[in-house]
Amino acid sequence: MTHASHSLTLADIARHLGVPLSGNAQTPIRGLATLKDAEPDQIAFLTNRAYLKDLATTRAGAVLLHPEHSKTCPVPRLELDNPYLGYARLSQLFDPLPARDRTGIHPAAVVADDATLGEGTCVAANAVIESGAVLGERVVVGPGSVVGADSQLGEGTRLHANVTVCHGVVIGKRAILHSGCVIGGDGFGFAHDGGAWHKIAQLGGVVLGDDVEVGSCSSIDRGALGDTLIGSDVKIDSQVQIAHNVQIGDHSALAGCVGIAGSTRVGKHCMLGGGVGLSGHLTLCDGVQVTGMSLVTNSIHASGVYSSGTGAMENHQWRKNAVRFKQLDDIAKRLARLEKHRD
Incomplete structure (x- = not known):
């Protein structure tokens, strides 16, 4: 359940979403909630038929829903072909996080003299901006986060608390990096002489496109020679491991605990379910979906849904x-x- 520090009218919301409104346009709305829990000053949404039972009794001020459910809605409604997308867009209006941002550098932050900070940048307490780093306009660097030497952060990018961006990393516009993630740590590269391991210096970098989001405690390793490349609008969940020189195409999504071994290429518009593992040096073409806990050991050259392993069953x-x-x-x-x- 969410409440905004300000209220909007249903007319404001309908205008923001660009959809028709059925109901009192001046009804004040202060937040979002589920169909079951919503109060008269909140908006709910219906995207799953399993919750149709809650629609009949909802007390919401209005509901986002598909036109096919409009006749059974007892309260004002906003009709959308994709109500979940409408909910996603509407949630941005009630997000309290941007309102807490303060521009400028906290006295407890450490910023190198030759770092470049764009207009409207916020650097929080105990953050470190190293030599040669370039931060675009309206970048937010959360408490305890580190931006390594010669790294670049595009405008509107946000680092939550305790994010590490290592040296020589390039991050595009409007990226969101959650607490504990590490971008540009060393790849897992070692040579064995028969008795001991010898470290291979990781000389590449990491490049993230625009609108990338990386979940908490995820790692994207720098390349051994060339760069690890993450396309634009890629969404990466928490506790994901992306090894050196991996390439991921635009608009792909990786759920929690995915592991991708080195030099594997994932195409555009791919989806990897939770716990999926990809062996190294593979290629997944565009439009591949791999269901959760699957292990992929060979390249996939045709789009579609792929699975491996077996579902749980009685032990005997x-x-x-x-x-x-x-x-x-x-x-x-x-x-x-x-x-x-x-x-």
Whole structure:
């Protein structure tokens, strides 16, 4: 449940969304809530048929919904073909975070003399801006965050508390980096001499496009030689690991705990479910969706939905199936012999 520090009218909201309104245009709205919990000064939304039961009894001041549900809505409504998108846009109006931003440099921040800060930049307490860093207009650097030497942050980018942007990283406009994420740490590169490991210096960087969001405690490693490249409008959830020299195309989305090994290329408009693992040096073409907890060990050259592994089942059944899995190779060979004999 959200409440804004100010109120808008339904007319303001309809105008912002560019949709028709059915109801009192002057009704004041102070926030957003679910159909079940909304009060008369809040807006709710309906995107899942499972919540139709809550629509009949909602006390919301108005509801965002698809036109097919308009006849069953007992309160004022705003009709959209994509109510969830409308909710996403509306949520920005009630987000209290931008209102708390203060421009300028906190006395407890450390900013190198040769760093460049754009107009309207906010650098919070205990943040560090290292030598040669360039911050665009209206960049927000949260408490305890570090912007490494010679890195660049595009206008409107926000670093929440305790974000680390290492040296030589380039981040586009309007990026959002959540607490604990590390952009540009060393890739996992070592050479083995038969007895010990020897570190390979990671000489590349990381480039993030515009409108990228990176969740908390996620890591995007710098390239070994060339750069690790993340396209524009890529959304990365929390606790995701992206190894050195990975490339991810525009508009792709990665859910929590995804792991991508080095030099793999993910196309545009791809979606990787929670816990998906991609082996190294693979290519996923545009429009690939991989369902949660799948392991991808070969390149994918056709768009579509891909899965691996098995769903949970009773342990005794799983143990039987595991035994049969070990027998598959022998069964396949026997079948091949039978088919050859039949021919």
